[in-house]
Amino acid sequence: MLEQLLIFTRGGLILWTCKELGKALKGSPIDTLIRSCLLEERSGEVSFNYEAYTLKWTFHNDLGLVFVAVYQRILHLLYVDDLLSMVKESFSEIYDPKRMSYGDFDETFRQLRMEAEARGEELRKVKVVSSVKKQGQVSKSGLDGGIKSGGGGSKKDDGDGDKDKVGSLMTNGNHKDDDKTDLANGKENTADNVVLDPSKLMKLRSKGVRGRGGVRKTDSIGNKSSKVSAAEPPKKATKKNRVWDDAAPKQVKLDFTDSVGENGNGNHDHVDIAAADQGESMMDKEEVFSSDDESEDDDDDEPRSDEKKPEAKKKGWFSSVFQSITGKANLERTDLEPALKALKERLMTKNVAEEIAEKLCESVEASLEGKKLASFTRISSTVQGAMEDALIRILTPRRSIDIMRDVHAAKEQRRPYVVVFVGVNGVGKSTNLAKVAYWLQQHKVSVMMAACDTFRSGAVEQLRTHARRLQIPIFEKGYEKDPAVVAKEAIQEATRNGSDVVLVDTAGRMQDNEPLMRALSKLINLNKPDLVLFVGEALVGNDAVDQLSKFNQKLSDLSNSGTTRLIDGILLTKFDTIDDKVGAALSMVYISGAPVMFVGCGQSYTDLKKLNVKAIVKTLLK
């Protein structure tokens, strides 16, 4: 049964709750809904799961009201969307901004509820016939996706989602989703459920021992064993087969790394000490704002989009001009569609992943539908404004990204602040690790590097060179050692030395590579770092979504303690190689919820910046 139905303003005041269903809700589902869904620009979603409850919502954008229905997750109530829209209509008739209590609405609500329940009953009888057909489709798509996510949880949700969608015929905003799920291939469906569901992200964070046990089983079932066997022999084979002229002395020299000592400073004094000081890191420099036009010039965009659809656009433009002068029109979905479509295209040309752009547009649509147009504004400028607000909101970090403060806090507790750099191959982990070390050093923080990339040839030497140039200690154990153990020993060494920060470099790994992800998860579980920094390059396109979500997934599945560590921050690299195609930042932040802490914009030590949210939003919407 329905647990609770609330009506509240966007400013936060509760206007009405159903007194009949007076049960108190466990926890704070409404607050969690607002914080992790509505404020995260996921208002286009269908529902939100919180512990034992499912929440559905709808907006009345004109009056600034939000209607939320809470019910038990295990029940599949078909009439909720229906009920919400009816409640919305009848409440907006009696709403008065001056009035704070709406006791008389109880009676209306009771009637509406009975109506909706009756209709739901009828629908269920009709649905029984069609559900048999749908079940076949659902189970097939569940297996096709092949993504392991906490046992049968996602498959069940898959089924629920589909049933809900079939049942609720008269809902606003579900038509699109219906079409999508009908046409979608299995991968997209499960990808949607696994990846972009904020409740899933929360579940990932709070997963405990149970998750691990469930996944172990599916591990063996899955077809990853073939990948494992394929990965191992090539590694060993290529290592043995590589016969270069200086291979032998290099291998011999490797043995020497242990005896030279843990500090790379040794006796090798032909060091470029002068290069260590290259001036101020760009982190400390002020952003130079380009003196381009600050105001968004919509007139320039009109002729561009006119080329695509001349006729429809002309009519739309003229009528929107007329409407903008009178300013009385209520924004309808059909009005918003062309503007949103154009906006989505523009975002995608700026290298934002397609799914993310879609979700964002849905969210903006949900927040604008039914709103009254202010006079003398065009629809496109309203949409642009709303999208700009949404983008700023997403890119603004949710928690403080003041690393210096965290370092000082750790210093007080007399333990080093541990940062682990993870990412796929070739994104620039080692380079940017050196840049971060340089920046920290400039601010009088003692840094130590840990070379836990024991796989790639030359990785340890690379770090050693950086350490020598920056004159900071490095902890290394050579190659073919267990990175988790190396990291642990490095941290112990740092505690002994009194280093403030330990920067741990790991080997690059593809998000699909099971054994490597397991190794990474072991490293993180064993050492419990303060900051898990995901290094991603700005050139990546749609793959960013996949990378981040799979990394998060694997980290949570394979964690063995109560506290799951997910990705805490993002380091965006190779920012200088993209001119204005800055969309990767948006995709990564949206998918993981982690803030962008640094931006690497070059290959020397000073090329490390902070993310300038306003500049990025301006570039995205230009």
Add this chain to the structure above:
Amino acid sequence: MENLEGLKLMAEQWSNQGIEYLQKIPPFQLYAAIGLLLLTTVLLLSFRLVRRTKSNTVLLSGLSGSGKTVLFYQLRDGSSHQGSVTSMEPNEGTFVFHSEHAKKGKIKHVHLVDVPGHSRLRPKLEEFLPQAAAIVFVVDALEFLPNCRAASEYLYDILTNANVVKKKIPVLLCCNKTDKLTAHTKEFIKKQMEKEIEKLRASRSAVSTADIANDYTIGIQGEVFSFSHCCNRVTVAEASGLIGETVQVQDFIREYI
């Protein structure tokens, strides 16, 4: 082309007619009209200037969940109605306090703005800061210690904001939810905030001024930070939004409005 020429001709005719008409008016009337226009513009401008210095905006800020929305409605209506949830948008209102309804005489209205505390909506505060005459920073006295760091960072950002420093906007550190038994006292909260801000001062000044977006630093070099070092007045008070204990907040606001 013909249309354009035709239009040009018509425009010329009209302007000629206008000039002739103007020349027909006796010069005295003309000067009087122009003089009146100038006078009214000057008066309007001066009124606007004078009014600008006396803003009546008070901001209610603080972390999410500290009780700002409840406090807002208490001040306005005398009751918190049916409770509140996390705000997504600011609540604004211009009114006289509910407890002052009974008072006679002309009481100035207060423009109270409740800014959402959620970190993603932080930029909204900057929109309202330029027009603020006073700021009430609400702190949850019940769940103080877990949120101490976040609260002190927020307060530090406010105290170092350019608008606040230049206009010396007074700040009230309001400890909310004091009706509960385990709520901390305002002295304890004040000391804790001072300690945290001292730590922030040390770590933020270690970084160059262009890095963190703090416009100014506060406090005196070499001395432990205390609220008395701020150039604007910072006071502490207690309140309880649920039971309607808002006297100290009202007194503070009335001092400045």
